[in-house]
Amino acid sequence: MRKEKYRKKRQRAFWRVLGIVFVLMAAGGGAYAYSVYHSMTTAVKTMHQPIQRVKSEKRVEEIVLEQQDPFSVLLLGVDERAGDKGRSDTIIVLGxxxxxxxxKMVSIPRDTRTELIGRGTEDKINHAYAYGGIEMSINTVENFxxxxxxxxIQINMEGFKDIVDxxxxxxxxxxxxxxxxxxxFPKSEITLNGDEALAFSRMRYEDPRGDFGRQLRQRMIIQGIIKNGASLSSLGNYKQIFAALGKNVKTNLTFDEMVDIQSNYxxxxxxxxxxxxxxxxxxxDETFYLLVDKKEQVRVQNELKEQLGLMTPKAGV
Known part of the structure; x- marks a missing residue:
């Protein structure tokens, strides 16, 4: 009985993920729903890239998505080149x-000087990916x-435009x-296609705010993707959406976890x-770095800890 209730709950959550309940009410909706399901599960299977790492000492209790526990996501935008592992030039943490x-969303500037966990040296934070891949990136961001x-969630920035389109x-x-x-790009509300969005998110030298201006624009694009991707108006493009995600995104999220997140969050x-x-x-030593002082670092740490419902934040210094 309990197993049957759980199965039905999963089915309801799945249809919410797809946003096609209204389609299923129409004649012939079953074939359409199956096509969406097949496209989605194929993309998720391609995207899923589990990682081998020791359980974080900063997570005392395991999160339970069905109980609506707060959680964090590290979003990396990586420029991958032939013969080069690339660097994570976009580093964003979501609480x-x-x-x-x-x-709550914070961008960590790519030139931020910090300890690279697992390497034992201080360097630019975006070098963690080049030296140790996603595992070193996660450990370094956790420490910072x-x-x-x-x-x-790792995004291939060259394919970023496909996701926007x-x-x-x-x-x-x-x-x-x-x-x-x-x-x-005029100063106004503007609508961007994939090529435009990629250029919009990359410019930094002309902006008087430098990399901070670029980070702001990157966050705008991500918010736009989240908003439009969750809209029913994008449902007709489901094959294109899932193909773009499957080709350009890697994540340790499983299909069930995605269902739980959509259902509960x-x-x-x-x-x-x-x-x-x-x-x-x-x-x-002739290398440009961004130095974040301890007071600013603790301020950001405290805001994220509060957002994640963790231990009482430590006082600023």
Missing amino acids: VNPNTNSI LDIPIDYY SVGGVTVANDYAFSYEGHD KDAAGNVTQIDMTGTGEKI
């Missing part, structure tokens, strides 16, 4: 809390932010007019807050 129906990283483009409120890679996606992190640029 998802269904109790407050909110997501003093929070557990529960899941990761698959959800029908994204609309952003651009606060700085500029031109880059043959595209003009979907309201949080409508309330995304950005956390700014500042630092000072400095050359050390």
Whole structure:
């Protein structure tokens, strides 16, 4: 009896993931639903890349998604090149809390100087991926932010434009007019296709805010993808969406975990807050680094800990 109830609960959650309950009510909807299911499970199977790492000492109790425990996600945008493992030039951490129906998002500047966990040296944080892949990246970010990283999502930035196109483009409120890679971006609300979104998220040298401006634009694009990807209007492009995800995304999230997240955390996606992190640029041994002072580091750590419902944040220094 309990097994049957659990099975039915899973089925209900799955249809919510797909957003096609209304389709199933129509004649002939079963074949369509099967096609969506097949496309989705194929993409998830391709995307799923479990990692071998010791359980984080910063996560005292295991999270239970069905009980709506807050969790964190490390989002890495990696520029992969032939013969080169690449570097994670986009590093974003999401804290998802269904109790407050909110997501807090912080970008870690790629040039941030910190200890690379597993290598024993201080270097730019984006070098962790080049030296030790996703495992070293997770361990290094955990150490820097003093929070557990529960899941990761790695995006191939060259294929980023395919993901944007698959959800029908994204609309952003651009606060700085500029031109880059043959595209003009006026200061206004603009809708971007995949090529435009990739250029919009990469420019940093013309922006007086430097990499901080680029991080802001990257977060805008991600918010747009989340919003449009969750919309029923994108459902007609499901094959394109799943193909783009399967080709360009890797994650340790399983299909069941994705179902649980959509079922239990979907309201949080409508309330995304950005956390700014500042630092000072400095050359050390002829290499440029961004130095984040301890007070600023602790401020960001505390905000994320509160968002994740962890232990009482330590006082700033």
